[in-house]
Amino acid sequence: MKKIIGLALSLVLSLSLVLAGCSGSGDEATTSGSETTKAGGIAKEDIKVGVIHISDPAEGSGYTFTHDQGIVAMQQNLGLEDSQIIRKNNISDSDPTAIETAMRECIEDGCNIIFATSWGYMDTCEALAEEFPDVYFAHGSGYKSNGQNFINYFGRIYQARYLAGIVAGLKTESDKVGFVAAMDKENSEVTGGLDAFAMGVYSVNPEAQVFVKVTNSWYDPEAETSAAKALIAEGCDVIGQHCDTPNPQLAAEEAGVWGVGYNSNMSKDAPDATLTSVVWDWGVYYTAAVQSLIDGTWDGSNYYGGMKEGLVGITDLSAFCADGTAEAVDQAKASILDGSFNVFDGVIETNEGTTVGKEGSTLSDAEITGGINWYFKNIVVK
Amino acid sequence: MEMVIKFIAAAVISGTPLLYGTVGEILNEKSGHLNLGVEGMMSMGAVSGFMVGYYSDSFLLSLIAAFLGGAVGAAIYAVLTVTFMADQNVTGLTLTIFGIGLGNFLGLYYLGLSESGTLKLPEKITGQMRSINIEGLSNLPVVGKLLFSYNPFVYLGIVIAIVLWWYLKKTKTGLSLRAIGENPSAADAAGIRVTKLKYINIILGGGICGIGGVYCAMIINNGVWISNSVGGFGWIAVALVIFAAWSPVRAIFGSFVFGAFNILRYYVPSVGIPEAFYDMLPFLVTALVLIVTSIRQSKENSQPAGCGINYFREDR
Numbered sequence: 001m002k003k004i005i006g007l008a009l010s011l012v013l014s015l016s017l018v019l020a021g022c023s024g025s026g027d028e029a030t031t032s033g034s035e036t037t038k039a040g041g042i043a044k045e046d047i048k049v050g051v052i053h054i055s056d057p058a059e060g061s062g063y064t065f066t067h068d069q070g071i072v073a074m075q076q077n078l079g080l081e082d083s084q085i086i087r088k089n090n091i092s093d094s095d096p097t098a099i100e101t102a103m104r105e106c107i108e109d110g111c112n113i114i115f116a117t118s119w120g121y122m123d124t125c126e127a128l129a130e131e132f133p134d135v136y137f138a139h140g141s142g143y144k145s146n147g148q149n150f151i152n153y154f155g156r157i158y159q160a161r162y163l164a165g166i167v168a169g170l171k172t173e174s175d176k177v178g179f180v181a182a183m184d185k186e187n188s189e190v191t192g193g194l195d196a197f198a199m200g201v202y203s204v205n206p207e208a209q210v211f212v213k214v215t216n217s218w219y220d221p222e223a224e225t226s227a228a229k230a231l232i233a234e235g236c237d238v239i240g241q242h243c244d245t246p247n248p249q250l251a252a253e254e255a256g257v258w259g260v261g262y263n264s265n266m267s268k269d270a271p272d273a274t275l276t277s278v279v280w281d282w283g284v285y286y287t288a289a290v291q292s293l294i295d296g297t298w299d300g301s302n303y304y305g306g307m308k309e310g311l312v313g314i315t316d317l318s319a320f321c322a323d324g325t326a327e328a329v330d331q332a333k334a335s336i337l338d339g340s341f342n343v344f345d346g347v348i349e350t351n352e353g354t355t356v357g358k359e360g361s362t363l364s365d366a367e368i369t370g371g372i373n374w375y376f377k378n379i380v381v382k
Numbered sequence: 383m384e385m386v387i388k389f390i391a392a393a394v395i396s397g398t399p400l401l402y403g404t405v406g407e408i409l410n411e412k413s414g415h416l417n418l419g420v421e422g423m424m425s426m427g428a429v430s431g432f433m434v435g436y437y438s439d440s441f442l443l444s445l446i447a448a449f450l451g452g453a454v455g456a457a458i459y460a461v462l463t464v465t466f467m468a469d470q471n472v473t474g475l476t477l478t479i480f481g482i483g484l485g486n487f488l489g490l491y492y493l494g495l496s497e498s499g500t501l502k503l504p505e506k507i508t509g510q511m512r513s514i515n516i517e518g519l520s521n522l523p524v525v526g527k528l529l530f531s532y533n534p535f536v537y538l539g540i541v542i543a544i545v546l547w548w549y550l551k552k553t554k555t556g557l558s559l560r561a562i563g564e565n566p567s568a569a570d571a572a573g574i575r576v577t578k579l580k581y582i583n584i585i586l587g588g589g590i591c592g593i594g595g596v597y598c599a600m601i602i603n604n605g606v607w608i609s610n611s612v613g614g615f616g617w618i619a620v621a622l623v624i625f626a627a628w629s630p631v632r633a634i635f636g637s638f639v640f641g642a643f644n645i646l647r648y649y650v651p652s653v654g655i656p657e658a659f660y661d662m663l664p665f666l667v668t669a670l671v672l673i674v675t676s677i678r679q680s681k682e683n684s685q686p687a688g689c690g691i692n693y694f695r696e697d698r
Contacts, residue, residue, distance in 0.1 A: 055609065056486070056490060056609065058490040058493055058494060059490065059493075059608065059609040184657055213647075213648045214647075214657055216657035216658065216660075216661065219610070220613060221598070221602055221603050221608055221610070221611060221613045222396065222598070222602050222613050222614075222615070222644065223644075225602050225603070225604065226392065226396055226644065226645045226648055227648050229392055229395075229648075230392065230645065230648035230649055231648075233385065233388040233389075233392070234385075245603070245608050246606060246608070247602075247603055247604065247606075247608075250603070250604030250605070250606055251604060253604070254512070254604055268498055268499060268500045269500050269502065269606050270606075381652045382651055382652055
């Protein structure tokens with residue numbers, strides 16, 4: 001009897017494997033041989049975009065979701081067919097074999113451009129860009145590029161974070177603002193954003209301090225909740241975040257305090273707590289990048305867009321922001337847009353008593369992307 | 383002082399999913415089955431409990447669904463290891479991968495159905511799952527915060543742990559179960575229904591893990607569905623079984639201690655200790671406990687002798 005059941009089970013298993021295999025092979029038939037002609041660009045019908053995601057875009061709030069929204073926007077803006085976008089989801093960015101397999105599959109399927117959205121994809125992009133000179137590789141975050149078919153793209157999220165800091169600084173009543181950071185001081189993407197946030201707080205509320213808790217993970221639901229709760233226990237009444245889940249906002253909502261979300265509009269998760277969210281609109285870049293391939297104007301330069309391009313911003317202020325917030329935000333936004341203010345201007349005091357920057361100049365892009373390993377003077381790490 | 387009380391309260395909140403996972407796993411191991419699928423069973427409990435809660439707005443139904451979700455995972459494990467004698471470690475690991483995948487898959491499916499792009503539990507269930515407030519008790523200084531201000535899961539978990547301790551220690555069925563875990567052929571010879579008892583207890587343990595899973599979705603993630611909602615608690619629970627020396631009552635203490643380790647870094651002054659040190663702490667303590675228990679060599683506080691080995695009756 002056991003043998004028969006065992007046999008039946010293994011039959012069902014193998015049958016389902018076969019079926020899964022069949023359904024998977026259906027897509028490949030649609031692959032069309034695309035020819036790259038460098039001079040005149042690539043015809044729109046021949047464009048095929050590969051996207052490598054670290055998690056699943058459907059997850060709702062975080063990094064991958066926002067990137068995929070950008071891909072969707074690009075597809076709509078340019079009128080591409082669904083079959084012209086190939087997504088590879090859940091590609092761990094610490095697994096070189098998986099990354100390479102995913103990218104090679106994209107190339108075999110005829111992709112002419114691959115957007116690699118996570119930091120850890122960088123080295124694989126570099127290697128494959130050399131092997132496939134006709135395929136364009138765009139790598140989000142990171143710092144490597146070859147000036148031809150491998151570039152990196154990222155954005156001046158610190159501009160939006162400065163505005164969010166103004167919102168938080170005006171709202172706080174305890175003069176304690178909390179911030180849940182994914183990585184510690186050594187990570188200049190997180191630290192630069194945090195500093196800009198703290199400078200925004202300082203610009204409207206010099207009394208307020210910004211308390212930081214580090215989770216040491218980009219995605220850790222429990223740690224993000226615990227960190228936010230600890231901040232609230234210390235008396236923080238506005239919780240900012242640079243991490244992937246809406247949990248800090250939800251913890252703020254449960255405790256009856258406020259927060260500033262990140263990546264996507266977190267008001268949908270915590271409508272009673274989220275003052276505003278610092279958001280990316282990757283569609284701006286993805287559209288421009290693919291358009292440049294169609295026009296034949298791809299020049300191999302890196303992309304570092306900001307508020308001016310519409311790449312970063314903050315969402316509409318919620319009704320429970322402090323009075324005068326909209327005016328203060330608009331004023332700062334205008335000065336950033338007209339270029340009279342660049343956030344990291346002049347001499348900046350750190351919380352260790354040292355100073356950074358020079359009078360009359362602003363930090364260079366290279367310093368901002370790779371060299372911010374200090375905390376602004378009102379930041380408290382406890 | 384106030385901060386210390388808040389710290390202890392936060393440790394209990396953070397340790398409760400571990401309590402469920404650990405107690406469930408103890409029941410599995412007592413029946414002679416080392417089930418590494420705790421994380422998977424918790425994920426299955428999380429998704430089934432959360433979705434039933436989301437659509438029914440009933441806390442009780444949601445708890446039952448979470449229990450059933452975990453129990454289904456455990457039932458798969460039981461069929462494979464008890465009946466088909468599959469390798470326990472491999473089956474358990476597979477169950478983890480399957481459970482996490484199933485949880486995320488179903489979660490994404492329901493997210494796709496939602497118009498707002500988010501799954502947030504309705505208000506009635508949110509009110510019921512949040513911290514209790516007993517007039518006159520919860521407001522007491524210190525004691526109120528430390529004893530009477532938790533969510534219902536905390537009290538339920540402690541009750542389950544104590545009942546299981548009583549079951550294992552004081553009942554005849556519990557004695558039979560322990561006999562199976564130590565030496566199934568002897569138990570079989572004594573007339574104990576080995577297969578039946580194994581099935582019941584593995585499935586019961588899985589159900590308890592499932593409730594721990596829905597705790598993660600409801601309390602830790604505050605009632606909004608996110609992927610990988612259990613986030614590794616299942617693995618710590620497996621280690622915690624050793625820390626608790628296979629006793630459900632010690633698991634209460636152990637899980638709160640591990641909960642404290644989890645959140646320690648946010649409450650101690652930063653003195654330049656690397657973040658990774660705190661990630662390591664629970665496992666360092668587990669290693670220490672292993673060393674101490676192996677020096678003391680007590681039969682009662684060690685893993686059941688038959689744990690990890692499948693019992694094949696005709697082998698005797």
